[in-house]
Amino acid sequence: MPEFVMPSLGADMTAGTLAKWRVAVGDTVSHGDIIAEVETDKGIIEVEVFESGVVQELLVREGEKVPVGTPMAQIGEPGAGAEAGAAPVAESVAEAGAVAESAAEAVVVAEARAERVTPRRPMHRGGLLREGPMASPAVRRRAHELDVSLEGLHGSGEHGRITIEDVQHAAEVGPSPSVSRDRVRISPYARRIAADRGVEIERIRGTGPGGAIRADDVLRAEASRPAEPVSAADRMQRAIAAAMTRANDEIPHYYVEQTIDMGAALAWLRDFNASASIEERLVSGVLVLRAVARALRKHRSLNATWQGVEAVPSKEINVGLAVSLRGGGLVAPALRNTDEGSLTELMARMTDLVARARSGTLRSSEMTAATITLTALGERGVESVTPIIFPPQVAIVGCGATVERPWVVEGRVVVRPVMRVTLGADHRVSNGHQGARFLSTLESLLQEPDKL
Amino acid sequence: MTSEDIRSTLLTCLSDVAPEVDTEALEDDTDLRDELDLDSMDILRWVQGIHKALGVEIPEEDYGKVVTLGDAIDYVSARV
DSSP states (O other): OOEEEEEOOSOOOEEEEEEEEEEEEEEETTTOOOEEEETTTEEEEEEEEEOOOOEEOSSSTOOOOTTTTTTEEEEEEEOOGGGGGHHHHHHHHHHHHHOSSSSHHHHHHHHHHHTTTTTTOOOHHHHHHTSSSOOHHHHHHHHHTTTOOTTOOOOGGGGOOBBBHHHHHHHOOOOOOSSSSGGBBBHHHHHHHHHHOOOOOOGGGOGGGGGOBBBBHHHHHHHHHOOOOHHHHHHHHHHHHHHHHHHHOOOOOEEEEEEEEEEHHHHHHHHHHSSSOGGOOOOOOHHHHHHHHHHHOOOOGEEEEEESSSEEEEEOOEEEEEETTSSEEEEOOOEETTTTOOOOHHHHHHHHHHHHHHOEEHHHHHHHHOSSEHHHHHHTTTOOOOOOOTTBBSSSEOOOOOOOOOOHHHHTTEEOOOOOOEEEEEEETTTTHHHHHHHHHHHHHOOOOOOO | OOOOHHHHHHHHHHHHHHHTGGHHHHGGTTTTHHHOOHHHHHHHHHHHHHHHHHHHOOGGGGGOSBHHHHHHHHHTTTTO
């Protein structure tokens, strides 16, 4: 049966948190439907499903963070019906029984699987809590392996969920002295320090006589306490840092740059916008976007992704647009088939994409489909940008501001609006000569804007 | 339509484009591009929103006349 797995929504993503299911068991889904919302370092992404069929089982609960590739849902053949949802659990139980080393373990695994049957109930409401503390099946399994009781364990995850790290920590420090504060042996001085520093006494292992907690134990527990949760903006910056560091480490970049006369393009745009309705107006960025996509038709080596040992050319030309988020952060979602359709249509798609990037409602395919990136930093006046490739892509185009400069046309110096365009590309895949030819094509295309 | 009504409508349109902007804290001399970090696409969407709400069309060549919030209020007030 096809499985829907936690997708990789970018080279830098290792895990994602299921924020919300958009389907229920029994729902029919088709290729491309949005099935879930996943929280990543890049914000909330609407994730599409690539199978068609009936949702038979949801394996991950809302709020749960799982690694990329983790099965999240079972999608059955169309018409299989929701009642079939019970079957996979039974299979899982049998399967778990087969691999478990002891009957007791099999029961624990089976219980863990059985819990997944009612995944749509929010984690932190009464229903699921009756059986004990909040912990995912994987955490329960690990707790069982390490012989750690989840009862009384402090959860450091969202809404007090117990995480694998909490279980590991509990296994390392030994059984908690007591669930009840009154029965913990602790010196008055240590208790005061713990209160001052917000360290929970229940989590401290005492090294004094009879396991009594001393001041040193409190300080040690404070030092080993998990870091405070970081903000979404900080997490995004970390993800960008990881991707850019990797790009700088792994990709031998080369750069070529050309100054392009934008006079014809801007004159055409002015005329177009003067006669177009206000809803159909274009911005110059859309002309550049289209021209980059059309130029790539002739220079396919720049429109590719690096797959471990070689570059694989992409059939589609999907330009990723670097969008700065005003609260800080950067995303570069893709505009599929950027070389096709009318300019008006491309403008509408670009406007929609930028708005959704900023409101945090991008789709999974938009996060992964880009075959090259365009970054335009001219709005604030910088004249050129030397961009870093976003892996696994093999090229990036950076545009500076369009500025008026003295320019020689047919032997005479005239004032023209010009823009500096920089191509950064992966030298494992293409070379400067090819890059220069790409820029030359781009320049030619921008001289005939009516053909874009 | 009073100047306050126009101001309020312009700010609503601005919120649609840039929800993160604290519109209540905006002064009339705030430069929309520089201080609010709006780009040409944001300005276009704002101008489109104003057109939809008030029927006032701001042509491209007049973008220079609506650099600040106060400019935009004056511009729209004269044409609404």
